[in-house]
Amino acid sequence: MEKNIAHMDLDSFFVSVERLRNSSFEGIPLIIGGTGDRGVVASCSYEARAFGVRSAMPVKMARQLCPGAVIIRGDSQLYSHYSHVVTDIIADSVPLYEKSSIDEFYLDLTGMDRFFGCWQIALNLKDRIQKESGLPISFGLSANKTVSKIATDEAKPAGQKHVLYGTEKPFLAPLSVQKIPGVGNETYKTLRGLGIKLIHTVQQMPLELMEKTLGKPGKDIWKKGNGIDNSPVVPYQERKSLSTERTFEKDTIDVPRLESILVAMAENLAYQLRKGNKVCACVAVKIRYSDFNTHTQQIRIPYTSADHVLIRHVKELFRKLYNRRLLVRLVGVRYSELVTGSLQMNMFEDSEEMVNLYQAMDRIRNRYGDSAVKRAIGMGAKTIGRSDNPFDGGPPPLLANRRS
Amino acid sequence: MKFIAPSNELLQHLLTVNGAIMSKPLIPILENFLFDIKGNKLTIFSTDLETSMTTEMPVEAKDDVKVAVPSKMVIDILRSLPDQPVTFNVDENNYGIEVINNNGRYKMAGQDGVDFPNLPEKSGDGSFVVPSNVLLRAISKTLFATGNDELRMNLTGLYLEMKNDQVNFVATDANKLVRFTRKDLKPGVEDSFIIPKKPLNLLKTALPNDDTPVTVDYNKTNVFFSFGGTQLICRLLDEKYPDYNAVIPSENPNTLNISRGDFLSSINRISIFASRTTHQIRLKITGNELQISAEDIEMANEAQEKLACEYEGEDMEIGFNARFLKDMLATLDGDQVQMRLSQPNRAGLLVPVENEKDEDVTMLIMPMMLNNY
Numbered sequence: 072m073e074k075n076i077a078h079m080d081l082d083s084f085f086v087s088v089e090r091l092r093n094s095s096f097e098g099i100p101l102i103i104g105g106t107g108d109r110g111v112v113a114s115c116s117y118e119a120r121a122f123g124v125r126s127a128m129p130v131k132m133a134r135q136l137c138p139g140a141v142i143i144r145g146d147s148q149l150y151s152h153y154s155h156v157v158t159d160i161i162a163d164s165v166p167l168y169e170k171s172s173i174d175e176f177y178l179d180l181t182g183m184d185r186f187f188g189c190w191q192i193a194l195n196l197k198d199r200i201q202k203e204s205g206l207p208i209s210f211g212l213s214a215n216k217t218v219s220k221i222a223t224d225e226a227k228p229a230g231q232k233h234v235l236y237g238t239e240k241p242f243l244a245p246l247s248v249q250k251i252p253g254v255g256n257e258t259y260k261t262l263r264g265l266g267i268k269l270i271h272t273v274q275q276m277p278l279e280l281m282e283k284t285l286g287k288p289g290k291d292i293w294k295k296g297n298g299i300d301n302s303p304v305v306p307y308q309e310r311k312s313l314s315t316e317r318t319f320e321k322d323t324i325d326v327p328r329l330e331s332i333l334v335a336m337a338e339n340l341a342y343q344l345r346k347g348n349k350v351c352a353c354v355a356v357k358i359r360y361s362d363f364n365t366h367t368q369q370i371r372i373p374y375t376s377a378d379h380v381l382i383r384h385v386k387e388l389f390r391k392l393y394n395r396r397l398l399v400r401l402v403g404v405r406y407s408e409l410v411t412g413s414l415q416m417n418m419f420e421d422s423e424e425m426v427n428l429y430q431a432m433d434r435i436r437n438r439y440g441d442s443a444v445k446r447a448i449g450m451g452a453k454t455i456g457r458s459d460n461p462f463d464g465g466p467p468p469l470l471a472n473r474r475s
Numbered sequence: 476m477k478f479i480a481p482s483n484e485l486l487q488h489l490l491t492v493n494g495a496i497m498s499k500p501l502i503p504i505l506e507n508f509l510f511d512i513k514g515n516k517l518t519i520f521s522t523d524l525e526t527s528m529t530t531e532m533p534v535e536a537k538d539d540v541k542v543a544v545p546s547k548m549v550i551d552i553l554r555s556l557p558d559q560p561v562t563f564n565v566d567e568n569n570y571g572i573e574v575i576n577n578n579g580r581y582k583m584a585g586q587d588g589v590d591f592p593n594l595p596e597k598s599g600d601g602s603f604v605v606p607s608n609v610l611l612r613a614i615s616k617t618l619f620a621t622g623n624d625e626l627r628m629n630l631t632g633l634y635l636e637m638k639n640d641q642v643n644f645v646a647t648d649a650n651k652l653v654r655f656t657r658k659d660l661k662p663g664v665e666d667s668f669i670i671p672k673k674p675l676n677l678l679k680t681a682l683p684n685d686d687t688p689v690t691v692d693y694n695k696t697n698v699f700f701s702f703g704g705t706q707l708i709c710r711l712l713d714e715k716y717p718d719y720n721a722v723i724p725s726e727n728p729n730t731l732n733i734s735r736g737d738f739l740s741s742i743n744r745i746s747i748f749a750s751r752t753t754h755q756i757r758l759k760i761t762g763n764e765l766q767i768s769a770e771d772i773e774m775a776n777e778a779q780e781k782l783a784c785e786y787e788g789e790d791m792e793i794g795f796n797a798r799f800l801k802d803m804l805a806t807l808d809g810d811q812v813q814m815r816l817s818q819p820n821r822a823g824l825l826v827p828v829e830n831e832k833d834e835d836v837t838m839l840i841m842p843m844m845l846n847n848y
Contacts, residue, residue, distance in 0.1 A: 309773075350753065373624075374753060411772045412753030413794055416841040417649045418722040418822060426820045426844060 073236050075189040076304060077178040078219035079197070079210040081157065082228040084174035085114035085145055087206045088153050100140040104130050109320060113145050117228055156204050164196050169304045177216055179304040190233050197231060213239065217300035221250050239298025244271040251295050253288065261285065270296045310462055313340050313351070316403025317452075322361040324398055328451065330386065335449025336404040337385040341378045342441055344406060345433055347462035350374040352408035354381060356388040359401035368392045369405075376414050377421065378429060378446075381406070478512055478536035482561045482576075485532065486553040488519055489546075491705060492528035494677040495521040496546050502592070507543035509591040510563075512536045520594060521546070526674040527594050528681070531704040541588025542570055548583050549574075595708055597699050599692030603637065603662040606686040607702055613644040614679050616655045616836060619802050621672055622648030629714035632669040637662040645719055651799045652719060652839040653806075659833040668693055669716055674709035681705060723839055724822050727815035729788025731760060732828060735812045739804040741780050745769045746797035748778035755843050756797045761790045769797070793819045794843035800825075803838045820844060 081087065085103045090096045100119035104112040110130040122137035130142060154173045161168050167179040178196075180189040187195075193212050200208050211222025213234035221243065226232040234242045248254055248262050248270055265284060267273060273281070273296035281289035294300065315336050323329065333356065344351060355369035368388050375381065385404055393399070416426070435444045489508060500506055500523060509520035517534045520527065542565050552574060553561070564573040570585040614633070622630035627649070634645040642660040646653050678700060682689070692699040693711075700707045742756065749756050749769035759766040765784045770777035793816060803825050804812065811828040825838040 352752075410750060410752045412750055412755050412843070414844040415650055415753070415796055416820065416822075416844065418647070418652065418839070418841050419649050419717050421841075423818065423820050 073181075074214050075180040075184060075212065076214065076216055076219050077180055077189070077193045077210050077212045078216065078223045079161070079176045079178065079193075079200075079208055080220075080223045080227070081174040082207040082209055083114055083116055084154075084206070085150055086116040088150055089143065091153075091205050092149070096141065100124070100137050102130070102133055102137075102140045102142045103145045104133075104142065105144070109318060115140075153204060153206065157200055157206065157208075160200050160203055161196070164199065165192075167304055167306060169306055169308075177219070177304045180212075194231065213298075215298070215300040216302055216304070217252060217295045218243070218298050220252055221246065224250060240274055243296060243298055244269065244274060246270050248273060248292075248296070251292055253291060253295065258285070258288065258292070273297075310347075310409060312405055312407035312409065313343055313461055314355075314403060314405035315340060316357060316401055318359075318401045319399070322398035322400050324396070326393070329393070329399060329402055330389065331448045331450075332452040333385050333389055333402055333404060334382055334446060335452035336402075337382045338378055338446055338449055339441060340404060340406055341376055341381050342433060342436055343461055344376040344409070345429070346437070348411055348413070349409045349462070350376045350412050350414060351381075351406040352410075353406065354384045354388065355405040355407065356385055356392055357401070357403040357405070358389075358392050358399055360395060361398040361400050363400070365401075366392055369407075371408075374410065374412065374415065377425075379425070380420070476536075476538045476540045476565050476567055477562060478517065478534045478540075478565075479560050479562050480517065480532070480534045481558065482553050482556045483558040485517075485561070486550065488530045488532050489550055489553065491681050492519055492521040492530050493546060493550065494680065495523055495526045495528045495707075497523045504543055504586055504590055505592075506546055507586060507591070508546050508549065509541065509543050509588050511541050511588065513539050520591065522592060522594065524592065525671070526677065526707070526709040528677065528708070529594070529706045540565055540567070541591075542572065543586040543588055543591050544572055545583055545585070552581055595697045595710075597692060597706075597708075598694055599699070600694045601637075601662070601664055601666055602690060602692040603642070603660060604688050604690050605642075605657075605660055607682045607689050608684050608686055609657060609660070610689050610700075611679065611682045611684060613655050613657065614675050614682075616806055617644050617646040617653045618672070618675055618679070619806060620646040620648060620651050620653040620838075624648070628712060629669060629716055632671045632712045632714075633675055634667065634669050634716045634719070636667040638665055639663060645716075647717075647719060647839075650796065650841050651803065652722070653803075654719070654723070654835075654837045654839075656835040656837075657833060658835070666693075667716070668698060669712040669714055670698060670709060671712055674707060678707055681707065722822065723837065724815075724817060724824065727817045727821075727824055729760075729791065729816045730786070731765065731788075731814040731816065732785040732811060733765065733782065733814070735804055735807060735810060735827075737782055738812065739801065741767055741782055742797055742800055742804070745778045745780055746801065748776040749797050750774075753843070754797045754799075755794055756800075757792065757794050757845065759792045760784070760786055760788075762786065788816070791816060791819060792845065793823065794845040795823075795840060796843060799840050803840065807836065807838070 086101050101116040102112055102119055103114045104110045112126050112128045112130060112133050114126060115124045119137050119140050124133045124137050158170055161176055165178045169177040171177060180192060183189050183192050190212060193210055197208055197210055207229040209223050209227045209230050211219040211226055211232045213219045213222055214236050218234050218239050222232040222234050248267055249259050273293060278293050281293040317332060352374050353369055353371050355367050357367040359365045368391055370384055370388060372384060432444050505523060511518045515533055515536055516531055518529055518531045520529050556576060559576055562575040564575060570587055572583050572585040574581040617633055630648055636643040636645060640661050641656055641658045644655040687702050689700055689702040697708055697710055745756055745767050746754060750771045756767060756769040763784060763786055765782045768779040807827050809827040809829055813826050813828050815824040819842060823840050827836055830836060
């Protein structure tokens with residue numbers, strides 16, 4: 072059956088939100104990202120893009136390209152608030168949608184054409200979002216997710232595009248292969264090495280050749296390039312892991328400080344586990360040295376959500392991992408193998424007092440926020456924490472420096 | 476040099492000690508049995524360097540010899556023969572072994588028995604005697620509760636604690652614990668050691684289920700179990716056992732008496748619907764009714780049953796791992812069991828309402844923390 076899937080994407084989302092709050096940002100090159108020299112661009116206005124500024128570019132470089140730009144720090148809580156506002160409007164208007172990131176949505180409008188036509192419904196929804204939230208949004212409409220996403224990209228900013236059923240191939244043909252979701256810098260280089268620049272060329276190639284040269288991803292790229300994508304719109308995403316990481320303003324070899332940050336991360340993530348009624352069976356610690364060499368180490372443990380067990384493993388992993396006597400740029404903690412369930416008590420390690428203490432601390436956090444009470448060792452790390460519920464089925468939050 | 480043995484009897488002896496042989500040992504000769512013939516007596520040895528077994532039987536022999544015999548081959552050929560006297564012909568120059576019977580001859584390569592590692596000398600610091608069926612019972616009541624975590628080696632074995640007038644067999648993996656006490660064993664000294672799991676499994680299959688006396692000799696590094704002509708020697712775990720007595724609650728005021736069979740089959744049904752990874756079930760006790768329930772939110776499964784019970788104490792709701800409860804209930808004897816509880820975040824006890832004579836079984840289970848605060 073022919074499907075109708077729309078992809079909606081808020082235009083330069085962070086910038087639009089900042090402009091709602093402060094109208095003097097209108098019409099000027101605005102960059103949101105780390106204000107220090109280490110930061111990267113999280114989002115930038117179209118005025119800044121004209122100078123060549125792009126997301127994920129170091130702020131230092133952006134400043135050179137566009138000396139007149141205003142650079143501000145992001146406010147992730149404000150962005151996730153506006154993201155929720157838009158989500159609520161969409162949830163109110165369409166039966167089936169998938170929130171694939173903080174500012175992107177897939178809408179399955181199949182069957183809705185019996186009313187006013189899918190195009191009209193999507194247009195009305197776009198107007199409604201712009202009116203009610205004040206944020207500009209673009210959308211693409213076609214028979215599948217990939218083509219709609221590419222169409223949105225073509226329609227931006229504040230536009231819309233309808234790729235009619237059967238016209239997917241001619242629509243994609245003149246575009247660069249870089250437009251295919253999943254083709255990053257590395258794949259693009261490989262493809263250029265093969266003399267492939269436009270999607271048209273991909274469409275002319277036999278599938279076997281793509282698979283032979285690029286492996287399994289080659290098959291996906293070929294399918295997407297031909298406008299074939301059968302993936303469904305998934306309304307709920309199961310969280311597979313909980314993680315957090317921190318890049319330092321300045322690289323450090325201050326081991327006690329690194330440990331205190333890791334403990335704060337371990338403790339905060341453990342609280343999130345318990346809040347979601349989860350236990351985890353795998354702990355991983357990540358270190359990035361100043362030379363960008365990144366190492367991770369993980370360990371499987373019996374299912375747990377207890378602070379003292381998780382903190383102990385995080386510390387042990389860090390001690391095993393940190394052996395290069397080099398400056399550290401980033402540390403992170405990840406818990407995976409999550410399942411719903413409760414902590415199995417251990418007769419030698421867990422005491423009744425400890426369990427009562429955790430429950431009391433969790434109650435304080437539930438009421439006054441997750442940094443209301445914490446271990447003294449982690450008090451130096453002020454910015455670790457999260458306000459939203461990680462298990463609400465939404466996509467993992469985008470880390471500011473990781474906008475792909 | 477030659478000896479003659481009845482094939483079935485020899486096979487039975489080989490199978491008794493076969494368990495100590497590893498499939499791919501580090502030292503190739505350990506894939507063999509050592510046949511040691513002195514006078515008209517054959518002693519068979521097997522070892523993996525941690526656990527060793529020996530057994531003996533009479534044979535007809537002219538000279539003494541020590542030879543290593545490939546274990547799999549000799550067992551396979553004896554197994555496929557009808558019962559009959561079999562002649563073994565050992566070539567003392569190259570240790571080739573020829574098996575001769577009515578049908579024909581089979582030849583295999585043996586090795587010089589001198590190359591076989593020496594077994595620990597039986598030198599006991601202490602010893603006591605226990606009937607085979609009692610030891611068997613102690614092992615089968617406790618073994619399931621031992622741990623598998625190699626980071627906590629001390630919990631992977633069975634703790635044997637001798638008191639002046641009783642012996643405690645204790646096993647725990649830190650989530651559940653079993654203490655099996657025999658009051659008819661009176662070692663007369665206070666001592667203790669930890670036996671690893673593998674030799675206990677061997678012992679379980681080797682011990683006869685009757686009152687054959689088993690002599691237990693032990694020293695700092697090894698323990699020797701001797702019964703009939705068979706001996707099992709194993710290296711002890713050189714670890715410290717945790718103070719388990721400290722975690723067994725002495726006062727659990729809330730008591731629940733229930734039929735063991737009903738409780739077990741109810742948990743068997745409910746646990747089908749519990750989470751496959753955590754096996755969490757919930758017991759809710761109000762008045763004289765026990766409600767058992769489970770839910771698997773991820774798979775949208777849930778189940779609930781109600782059972783009649785005799786309960787004295789405050790109403791409570793407590794979470795347990797269903798697999799632990801199942802193992803414990805299946806291991807206990809008797810029609811009625813008693814659960815003694817105090818708080819949802821404290822250890823629960825499970826005991827038979829009536830213990831066998833001279834016996835005391837206590838099982839402890841740690842709860843799972845239910846998040847209902």
